[in-house]
Amino acid sequence: MQAIIKARPEVGLELSDVPRPVPGPRDVLVRVSKTGICGTDRHIYEWDAWSAGRIKPPLVTGHEFVGIVEDTGVAVRSVRPGDRVSGEGHIGCGHCFCCRTGQTHICANVDILGVDVTGCFAPYVVLPESNIWKVDPDIPDDQACLFDPFGNAMHTVMAQPISGQQVLVVGCGTIGLMGIGIVHAGGADLVIAVEPNPVKRELAKVMGADVVLEKADEQTVKDLTDRGGADVMLEMSGHPAAIVEGFRCVRNGGEIALLGIPADDVIVPWAEQIIFKGVTIHGINGRRMFETWYHCESFLRRRPKLIEPLITHRLRFDEFEKGIKAMQDGSACKVVLDWTDAKT
């Protein structure tokens, strides 16, 4: 079958013929319909320091998908051929402390689809039964292939109460924008978005931000809120200066959820911004299995247009390079690839 692979430890991805994966006794084989391109895929394409240290070529990449079950292993009971499914890309070991206590998303021995093991940028992908999610028929394929990034946003938002809260969202990339949509739909009192890029600031308004700032500013946020700062800060930028300024905008006793991955050191005024203020900070990784998936499904089937504005490119699988270029030049938000016509 055709697949998008990282063939060699260098820049680029290529379309190549690889063998179709075979499900083991607990696995499910899925005929992939659509996939989303993640920022992680772009990093792998660009062969940055993280990719070079983690990826072992050759590797089929990709971890965001929707498709139809084609076959199941002998021990599989809850999924059947013909089921329309997406899947969780964090594959837990099943026996570490986290896996045994409902925290598989932070399994100490996790394998990630398309990063550590064969991914979904192909017409077929294999996942363990326990990672499969049957998709509600009311959610179209274009959205259904985006449970992974939408789930990142959902997990970040749901790390603390949102209804009636005054929320600061720092960073309006794809996940930040999804987060704004969730916070808005979740009954927040006030949604303040921070983003330097004017195009994304416009999208932030479309997604439901009440106020959009080019830069977080402690005094501005304090003036906008009526309790001495934001109740909640969702950090989606990964930008060290923005993170620190975001901390300053949070009220005493507020909550902070951190998702954005910084490339440089983050130096938060430890005593002033964490200890004296008595804040609570949540590190966010992946999606809770499967509380987050239930939440995603709930929000998407009730609001079918929620993340529609973020899908800027719908391409054939073999146009993937065009998609990555659009992500690089900033013209794309979310790129969806169609695998219907791929050689199987």
Added chain:
Amino acid sequence: MQAIIKARPEVGLELSDVPRPVPGPRDVLVRVSKTGICGTDRHIYEWDAWSAGRIKPPLVTGHEFVGIVEDTGVAVRSVRPGDRVSGEGHIGCGHCFCCRTGQTHICANVDILGVDVTGCFAPYVVLPESNIWKVDPDIPDDQACLFDPFGNAMHTVMAQPISGQQVLVVGCGTIGLMGIGIVHAGGADLVIAVEPNPVKRELAKVMGADVVLEKADEQTVKDLTDRGGADVMLEMSGHPAAIVEGFRCVRNGGEIALLGIPADDVIVPWAEQIIFKGVTIHGINGRRMFETWYHCESFLRRRPKLIEPLITHRLRFDEFEKGIKAMQDGSACKVVLDWTDAKT
């Protein structure tokens, strides 16, 4: 000044002249603009068993109000004459375990305005500074005098997460209807309301219920949800049979918030509906001081029409009996009294 008082231990309330209350060193004197009539006031009017056991006539009744600060005691610092305020009617002792641990709403020695101490159905009312709430200017008087019942609904809803949840609201009296409005605005996935009265069922739809049932039915609710029952049940009816049926509609591991006061014994199948299902139950009393008030203010200023459909009667203070009759014959939802022209 004129006031609506329970003069004698018998049915009825009457307008009578009483002395204007005098604030102590920690108190605030408020010129009342508008008041709401609560179901509790109707019970006091009707002199039911509860009233006869609790109320000591003569007593100025009423506990839902908005007004303007007229004067303050010598030790008052945070409130000034001219401030537009409402107030929390649960007056805590300040020194019991609950008062000292942020749970004044369940103070062991609580005095309730218009029940245990002189109430607000008068042009002037006195409250301790710590019970006063300054009202956002964007919230009109008609809504601002309803923080008390709206706060009951808010406290019940906020006792558990609501965003993305499938919620059953049992009982669509005033507070149940307010609860539906909050749950809907708070991003619930599905709102199922239960109410025998067809007029109130229509109001439930107006407030945002997705499905309105005449009677809770385990199988119907299981079919409507996708997780084996409702995630959350908000009990606002106080009707023993409805309470039990509501328990049956909750999924394993679900949450139940109980606000409605039953007149008869409630016999829940203890093992089957509580223990084996592993549910969590929250008894709800009053409003959290002042988390609930912040939430109420957030919801009301952002959605100025949220509880507007529930205000069916706007009357002069001396038409109070007309309001109580309308409550008794079922034609009223919420009755607001205007105290502008009362003799002061």
Added chain:
Amino acid sequence: MQAIIKARPEVGLELSDVPRPVPGPRDVLVRVSKTGICGTDRHIYEWDAWSAGRIKPPLVTGHEFVGIVEDTGVAVRSVRPGDRVSGEGHIGCGHCFCCRTGQTHICANVDILGVDVTGCFAPYVVLPESNIWKVDPDIPDDQACLFDPFGNAMHTVMAQPISGQQVLVVGCGTIGLMGIGIVHAGGADLVIAVEPNPVKRELAKVMGADVVLEKADEQTVKDLTDRGGADVMLEMSGHPAAIVEGFRCVRNGGEIALLGIPADDVIVPWAEQIIFKGVTIHGINGRRMFETWYHCESFLRRRPKLIEPLITHRLRFDEFEKGIKAMQDGSACKVVLDWTDAKT
């Protein structure tokens, strides 16, 4: 192999020859060393109404055990022959809402070992890999076969904070007594036990109760505590009158964990004891997988004598009837059976 079976729908259990169970691809075959007799086993022996409605003879009974892994299915990865193990008797379906959100203990389709499926009162038992728990070598077999009831007690205790709290334990059967031991070791401020049986009251003192009452009494408990009643009530009796009296002993805002299964209706004064007091109630079923097991292991290896006083009978497997008689006449607390010499 020999096994203790319910052969027919009538009173009694008998030792009988049955085929050795065969593990499926995800299963583990365990050579049983020791088993505990649970109150449930006694109910099955006595063929009470619950048993008659649930059990389908013939059935190998028993669900509390420790043993050595003999063989594993083809898809098993985390367990190997020779491992010393116990196991969780609640076998989840793996695909319902609860199973997919870390709440397998309240799976909507649960099968219970020795109740719904072939149990462990035999030299061999089969369990899914995901139900197996490797036992710390420092915990002797006599205690290791009791993770199931100890886990019931642990789950009940851990449903709310205990350190520094004033705790009322209602009912000092085996699980209540284990609960007292955990609460004492967990840093409670005050442990008040309630139990009519004087022998068990003595054991309650041994396990760490500070005060032992024959009967809960609201005024006595209020006088013993300094916050208007107990912070926490652990209900282990299942006795309707004791449950109601227990509720009365809890302070406003307290927490209640319910484990005991009542045979009759429980009529709690709904408004007075739940709503006005603003309590939180937790229904407790089984053990959290595997948070509760980690806690049990922590407590048992650190305090190897913790539940030793409760093991009153150590018998050969074929003396099981003697054990059940001792439970019936009240002379036994916990009975452990040894399966070393059973025909395999």
Added chain:
Amino acid sequence: MQAIIKARPEVGLELSDVPRPVPGPRDVLVRVSKTGICGTDRHIYEWDAWSAGRIKPPLVTGHEFVGIVEDTGVAVRSVRPGDRVSGEGHIGCGHCFCCRTGQTHICANVDILGVDVTGCFAPYVVLPESNIWKVDPDIPDDQACLFDPFGNAMHTVMAQPISGQQVLVVGCGTIGLMGIGIVHAGGADLVIAVEPNPVKRELAKVMGADVVLEKADEQTVKDLTDRGGADVMLEMSGHPAAIVEGFRCVRNGGEIALLGIPADDVIVPWAEQIIFKGVTIHGINGRRMFETWYHCESFLRRRPKLIEPLITHRLRFDEFEKGIKAMQDGSACKVVLDWTDAKT
């Protein structure tokens, strides 16, 4: 009366005559029996950068005390002359968001006793009624004057569950050592203490640490625990390198409570140690009013010797400089001053 004051903006404290403070209508006047010297008092003595920026001489210093109520303001109701009391040194404004939602300890406008307002290093001190704590008669004065630092430790410990947990305590100064005592008494599974000073390491063992390390070391802690690292890290050192190493020792999904105030930047590997591990971090300031005080009282009256080993010096009030010297040279842990003979 005599008092220990910071007379001028320079190094040192001196005994000086000052007027006795007069209680306002909501205040309580206390005859001080004993006081503790805090590290903060030492900083004020040494006139470090923080002191120079915050303290406005002349100022009576000190905030840890026990004494007897001498007089009360006209609006005071819950305290009477003759009551033996300690008091919370964080004086909230009473009207900010935190004060109105049960979080007075992080009031945005807080005044701290002996820092922002006249302190307790004197025979008389004045505090608002709402800050007064009546002390259990079973707790001796020597311990009763230490509720403040003991409360810091308690607040840090109680920020997450401790029973059955594997806990790392980084830093064994006075508060770290108190924290070890609480964690041990609170039923932790394993207590690992980290401290470079060998004298304090010995005290850590006395207080109940199971393992005492000179330096935190990721691999050592992982080997000591059975879940991939510590469940909980209590940061009491304020030492940047120790903080970072402490983060490395926490398991995925663990909890971290930060109390120690660092003098330099703390650079935690943001993605690796916070986000990917999915940890939760609690900034800790002061003591929860008055949940923490209830906890402190519970622990101290049940375990009257709990913090006794930490009181290394008992001095007359006019020997305060000797106490500060002992703190400076490392020979003191906790210094208690007796005010019996001070000129009043």
